[in-house]
Amino acid sequence: MAAFERVLVEIADGIGTITLNRPDKLNAVDPETCEDLIAALRMLAGAEAVRVMIITGAGRAFCAGADLRILEAQGPALVAAGKEIALTIRAAPKPVLAAVNGTAAGGGANLALACDYRLASDGASIGQVFHKLGLGLDWGGAYFLPRLAGVSKSLELVWSARMVPAAEALALGLFDRVVPAADLAAEARALAGRWAAMPPLAVRKTKDALYRSERSTLAAMLDIEIADQTELFATAEARQLMRSR
Numbered sequence: 001m002a003a004f005e006r007v008l009v010e011i012a013d014g015i016g017t018i019t020l021n022r023p024d025k026l027n028a029v030d031p032e033t034c035e036d037l038i039a040a041l042r043m044l045a046g047a048e049a050v051r052v053m054i055i056t057g058a059g060r061a062f063c064a065g066a067d068l069r070i071l072e073a074q075g076p077a078l079v080a081a082g083k084e085i086a087l088t089i090r091a092a093p094k095p096v097l098a099a100v101n102g103t104a105a106g107g108g109a110n111l112a113l114a115c116d117y118r119l120a121s122d123g124a125s126i127g128q129v130f131h132k133l134g135l136g137l138d139w140g141g142a143y144f145l146p147r148l149a150g151v152s153k154s155l156e157l158v159w160s161a162r163m164v165p166a167a168e169a170l171a172l173g174l175f176d177r178v179v180p181a182a183d184l185a186a187e188a189r190a191l192a193g194r195w196a197a198m199p200p201l202a203v204r205k206t207k208d209a210l211y212r213s214e215r216s217t218l219a220a221m222l223d224i225e226i227a228d229q230t231e232l233f234a235t236a237e238a239r240q241l242m243r244s245r
Contacts, residue, residue, distance in 0.1 A: 004036035008058070014051040014196035015189060016044035020217060022024070023059025028067040029114045031074055034081035038088060045092040051196035053092060054188055055115060056099040062124065065106025071133070082139030084106055086114040090211060093204040095195050098136070099188040100124045100175065105163065110139035113148065113174065116207065120166050121181040121189050126174055127163035128154075148173045149216070 008019040013234045018040045020027035029037070042237050044050045049132065057063055058170065064076050090098050094137045099242075100116035105128040112118050130136055137145070137158065145154040149172045157164065169175040195203065213221050 004034040005034040006030075006038060007040050009040050011044075011047070011050055013052060014049065015191065015192045016047065016050035016052070017054040017056065018044065020055075020057045020063055023057075023061070023200045025067060026064035027057040027059070027108070028062035028064045029078060029081075029107060030067040030070050031081065032080065033067075034225050038081065039082055041085065041088045041092070045094070046086065051200055052093055053094060053096045053190040054099055054192055055096065056113070056185075057101055058162055058189070059102070060102040061102040061108075062098070062100045063108025063111055064103055065129065069204045075135075078107065079138045082110070085111065086140035089114045091206070094200065095192070095203065097188060097192055097195075097209065099184055100126070100179070103127075103163070105129050107139040108143060110137070110141040113144035115141050116190075118175045118177075120169065120175040120178050120189060121184045122166050122178050123181045124169075124175070124178075125163040126169050127161070128158045129161045129163070131158060131161040178201065183184065199232075199235075199241070201212075201235060202232055202238070205232065 006020070006022055008021045018037065020037070022028060022033065041054050049062045066075065071078070080121045094197065095117065096115045098112040098118045100118055100120040101121055102121065104112045104124065106129050109126045109128055128137065139168060145157070147205050149157065150211070153172060163172065164172070166175060170178045208226060209221070209224055210223065216224070
């Protein structure tokens with residue numbers, strides 16, 4: 001296990017887990033936390049031994065957003081860090097799973113939304129609480145939220161600045177699956193383990209293609225599929241798997 005000051009990193013069985021580690025602050029982020037998180041994300045994204053990444057929080061929260069004690073003075077730095085974090089997650093050539101163990105608010109909500117999949121505890125909640133502070137969306141919220149919940153529902157969530165319980169978040173598409181709190185860690189590792197067992201080149205190409213489809217035409221995506229599939233057909237792993245069926 002590698003440890004930063006505010007983030008813990010563990011690698012086991014092809015799974016790299018990042019745990020935000022400020023439980024006494026509900027894992028609220030300050031510039032130092034952001035620096036640690038960016039470094040951990042980059043490390044795991046580039047590690048050949050890691051096939052799947054998990055992001056979670058220590059204690060009873062996933063991430064409560066910005067540390068309010070430093071927000072007024074260092075807010076712009078936190079917003080800029082959010083851009084780097086979101087882009088690093090989406091550019092990672094492997095799945096990134098959010099294991100949402102509790103409150104995910106503000107930037108913490110959008111940290112979860114930046115991930116490829118959100119597995120949540122039945123006690124978790126998620127909220128775009130920015131308007132309570134007179135602020136707008138950051139950390140990718142203006143991009144991720146309407147793509148998951150639609151524009152009108154996104155506006156309601158932001159304007160209401162309310163915390164959404166797990167069951168409603170699941171119905172809205174903000175969470176992908178909800179499990180009992182006691183089962184979250186095991187379920188996250190089981191899901192990550194299934195993904196880690198898949199051929200990594202195929203996994204990487206699928207992530208890239210599906211996100212590219214958000215800004216592409218059908219014709220362009222068909223060409224991408226042909227190019228990707230041609231490359232994959234030629235791999236030793238695919239040939240072996242096809243012959244074994």
